Amino acid sequence: MEVELRIKMNEKLFIRDPGQTELGKKIIRHSIQLIYKNGFEVFTFKKLAKDIGTTEAGIYRYFENKHRLLIYMTAWYWGSLQYRAGFTINNITDPAIKLKKLIQLLATTVVDDDNALFINEVMLHQIIIAEGSKAYLIKHVAEDNKEQLIKPYKDLCALIADIILECNPKYKFPRSLASTIIKMTHFQILFMNNLPSLTDFGKPKDELKMVLFLEDLVFSSIRKK
Amino acid sequence: MEVELRIKMNEKLFIRDPGQTELGKKIIRHSIQLIYKNGFEVFTFKKLAKDIGTTEAGIYRYFENKHRLLIYMTAWYWGSLQYRAGFTINNITDPAIKLKKLIQLLATTVVDDDNALFINEVMLHQIIIAEGSKAYLIKHVAEDNKEQLIKPYKDLCALIADIILECNPKYKFPRSLASTIIKMTHFQILFMNNLPSLTDFGKPKDELKMVLFLEDLVFSSIRKK
DNA sequence: TCTAAATAATAGTATTACTATCTTAAATAA
DNA sequence: TTATTTAAGATAGTAATACTATTATTTAGA
Numbered sequence: 001m002e003v004e005l006r007i008k009m010n011e012k013l014f015i016r017d018p019g020q021t022e023l024g025k026k027i028i029r030h031s032i033q034l035i036y037k038n039g040f041e042v043f044t045f046k047k048l049a050k051d052i053g054t055t056e057a058g059i060y061r062y063f064e065n066k067h068r069l070l071i072y073m074t075a076w077y078w079g080s081l082q083y084r085a086g087f088t089i090n091n092i093t094d095p096a097i098k099l100k101k102l103i104q105l106l107a108t109t110v111v112d113d114d115n116a117l118f119i120n121e122v123m124l125h126q127i128i129i130a131e132g133s134k135a136y137l138i139k140h141v142a143e144d145n146k147e148q149l150i151k152p153y154k155d156l157c158a159l160i161a162d163i164i165l166e167c168n169p170k171y172k173f174p175r176s177l178a179s180t181i182i183k184m185t186h187f188q189i190l191f192m193n194n195l196p197s198l199t200d201f202g203k204p205k206d207e208l209k210m211v212l213f214l215e216d217l218v219f220s221s222i223r224k225k
Numbered sequence: 226m227e228v229e230l231r232i233k234m235n236e237k238l239f240i241r242d243p244g245q246t247e248l249g250k251k252i253i254r255h256s257i258q259l260i261y262k263n264g265f266e267v268f269t270f271k272k273l274a275k276d277i278g279t280t281e282a283g284i285y286r287y288f289e290n291k292h293r294l295l296i297y298m299t300a301w302y303w304g305s306l307q308y309r310a311g312f313t314i315n316n317i318t319d320p321a322i323k324l325k326k327l328i329q330l331l332a333t334t335v336v337d338d339d340n341a342l343f344i345n346e347v348m349l350h351q352i353i354i355a356e357g358s359k360a361y362l363i364k365h366v367a368e369d370n371k372e373q374l375i376k377p378y379k380d381l382c383a384l385i386a387d388i389i390l391e392c393n394p395k396y397k398f399p400r401s402l403a404s405t406i407i408k409m410t411h412f413q414i415l416f417m418n419n420l421p422s423l424t425d426f427g428k429p430k431d432e433l434k435m436v437l438f439l440e441d442l443v444f445s446s447i448r449k450k
Numbered sequence: 451t452c453t454a455a456a457t458a459a460t461a462g463t464a465t466t467a468c469t470a471t472c473t474t475a476a477a478t479a480a
Numbered sequence: 481t482t483a484t485t486t487a488a489g490a491t492a493g494t495a496a497t498a499c500t501a502t503t504a505t506t507t508a509g510a
Contacts, residue, residue: 016487023488044466056468058488065467133358150420157423172425173438179416179423180409180442187408188401195375198382198404200397213398217405221445241456248457269497280458285499 025118036123078152095166106185250343303377320391331410
């Protein structure tokens, strides 16, 4: 039996649902490869179309522009993470262990490299780390789209904030700490890989030490007092 | 007597030094205004030229492209911060107080709105918070330029890391904590202003509470053990 | 006053980011 | 089975962007 994990995406994120058609899946798959390889700035629909073997107009039937495509990817990433987070902490009662598991989930490179899926999560993870901020760090995103885009992110943040409160109901900054955890895991990975002198685990790369740092940071402030 | 603070900028960051000429200063001043107002994506040299009352070609004599201009601004910002950091902690001996002062410096909106200066630091601060990541989150920056751009950032990080070690010589992650402080002050400001639900001080905006959060986070982990 | 540097004015090109239209192929519904 | 949607392919075209090049004019310094 095959189980296909399908993440329900908000309809406003696309013109035509890329998950529903072959071309749509190809668009996502090849975009991820191209952006992963060369970065978002040099990525164009023309190059994508050529890579896929279709035409520019074909892509435009799915996404309004390349920025929307990045938003779609980002939302997909956070949705998937949300799902895996729920899975990870399922049946665990100790909130501290839940939190540790989540930090690990966030900080550790995804290993699920199932080629059957139309989304390569390893590459996507790297893209989000390197380019993810660009999805919402822009002035022209209309408020409603921003809402839709940010929602899975917010949900994950709220989930973590709740667990923090479980650990210590008196802790004053659960949401800020939650968003800090999420941001910092990504940034420390980015720094570790590209600007190692901004970290203490860049040379040699030591993901484990990074997790230790994050755990230390989080638990010292939660447990204090 | 007038004292002009001049920040020495690396020569690779521009074609012609904008600090040396009237047009150059205008370029910086108007870029800051335009990017602050509409964001970096929609900012073009054509619009800038029109705004200044010069031509596109005129701008290109100073900067290779708009991305280089952003790099210049970013480097200027970190240079300025580095200078103000030194100023701020001068004559203070207690490392914990030094650290607190630096957190405040990073987190608090700059007030120095001296119109005489060709760089409006209040706007620049906001630009760096909102668009700063775009300066180095790109694949095509050549390594040497990246070095030059990142240097003042690294220097500031190293300065903070040293103070952290003064506070507690046994602390294991001084550099990661330092880069975390720098990143998080900016992100928490951004979230506070744009995505308040990701923070605990968004509604109403409470910069002071934010500083408390950061201090709590930093000192609980440094002082532990 | 002469010279060199800086700027202004104008023009032009390649690429990007789209939009429009028309045709064909495939899926589905009556 | 045929009719009808629906998706995809093919082709063309436009406005804006991101530059480069050339020449003329102004300004400042020796």
